Amino acid sequence: MGDTFHHLLLGFSTALTATNLFYGFVGCFIGTIVGVLPGVGPLAGISMLLPTTFGLDTTSAIILLAGIYYGAMYGGSTTSILMKIPGEAASVVTCIDGYAMAQKGRAGPALAIAAIGSYIAGTLSVVGLMFLAPPLARFALRFGPPEYVSLLVLGLIVLGYMTGGSVIKNLSMIVLGLLFGMIGIDQMTGYFRFSYGIVALGDGIGIVPVAVGLFGIAEILATAGQSGRPEVTKPRFRDLIPSRQEFRESWWPMGRGTVLGFLIGIIPGSAHIISTFVSYAVERRISKHPEKFGKGAVEGVAGPESANNAASCGALVPMLALGVPTGGIPAVLLASLMVHGINPGPLFIKEQPTVFWGLVASMYVGNVILLLLNLPLVGLFVNFLRIPYRILYPTILMFCVVGVYAVNSSFVDVGIMSVMGVLGYLLRKFDFETAPVVLGVVLAPIIEVSFRQSLAMSDGRYAIFVQRPVSIVFLASAVAMILLAFKPLIRKKRGFRDQLTDAEKSG
């Protein structure tokens, strides 16, 4: 405990330097814009802006990128409440009661409750991150290659199950991503694999061109041709203050949303989206007035908005403690650490205390910045919604090109982005999820090296994966998850996965 507070002091001394405060502010500001603008998700936003952090030191870079991440979670609620258009998928549930409140003339209080709930959830879940990540990392130090393989297999299968749509399609996308990750020089033997004489492919295909192509370019391709200027109401600052009753009705949903969101956030897959559904369902179930839900119940805004912010923080636990990302966004954050020469894994917290604790402290500071940004400046952010899409998408394309080119100063990366854009567009058309591809690309080198080391350790016997207790627990959980995936074939009933699929399509 004493150690934790000592480290936290170190973190605050890092986060509160003028430079890091500035980058935290810039990250939160850009993140809010990314969240507000429909069609620019946090994953594409972080990927595009990753190269701008190359000149920064590691702590400033990760503070800036994390700011964009949780800023986008904050910003997503604005369009949901004012226009019934979710800025990103985790804000879909907020549309229901948030927009209903706006129609009743309570848009301001809905925005304020969303911002306050996000602030409370963001701040409290950092406490969870602070206390959970270091012991988890110490535990993971006992893992050998077989445990890592089993953990990653479990993580990928959970991802396949927890992402919306068909589980078979999701698993196919994970395997496709892993195969993309095989391109380049084999780390163990130095062989060139699948590079077809293109020297630039020797280093493999980077996560940034893949993520920007699959999310940025594919999104532009799928939504191009939209016209018209959206009608947006601009709430005044004095209209933002919720009534005493609205405050009273929001505290407990915020608390429950925070706990649920943080715990669900640790699970791989679309955790931030799932957490909003679970929170909404819980609030409606325990409410004394369930009939008010869907007609402007403030609990329907407070719970889900707190949950999605807590989940985005929970998702950082496995990434920082184990070096295992649970979704596309943590995967890009992980890649940014690697660009700065840091090897993520169980030793990260011990070897890089300034970066880890600086990030933790910056998240406390960032949540205050976001609260200060989102309430008084809501009118400014709403103005971004007035930019016509036909002006917006060429600008996004420009940022995609410059962002991808700048990573390696290579036109091959821009080509990979273009190809991934086509692939992502077609995959979306045929109802395939693209986030599992990104995760596959990131995890491919770790899972392959651990797999080959495990086989070398056991002289080629696959039994090594079921002979070690921790490994067998992971694998048994993976089998249980596969069996759960087969359940809909026997029992045809709409479950949370169907709702998740609908949310991801509308987000």
Next chain:
Amino acid sequence: MLPLGTHGRPGPGYFPLLLSVLLGVLGLLLFLRGGSSAHFRSIRWEEAKHAAAILACSFLATFGIEKLGYRITMILILGFLFGVVERLKLWLVFVLTIGLSLGSFWVFDSLLRVILPRGGFGF
């Protein structure tokens, strides 16, 4: 062909082969369950023309960025998208194209020190 190695000493082709087999099995499962999916004919492609134009720009960026330079490539792409595809007013096309191309170059190259390519004329 990539060496597969043995089970005890897997080579560089071992894991990709396993993944290919797995992808094949998953593909077969998808094929067998294809009957329960929506028909291809139900997929709408109304944005296809716009998408083709954007893709062409994306590939122009791939092949032009180092030969023509960042600024000229972006002027061509943005001018085409704003002027030809979206048919904005001429003055707006000019302002947006020049402003965004040169502005983004200044922000990234001059301000953030991200080196962007110059073309034949040093532009």
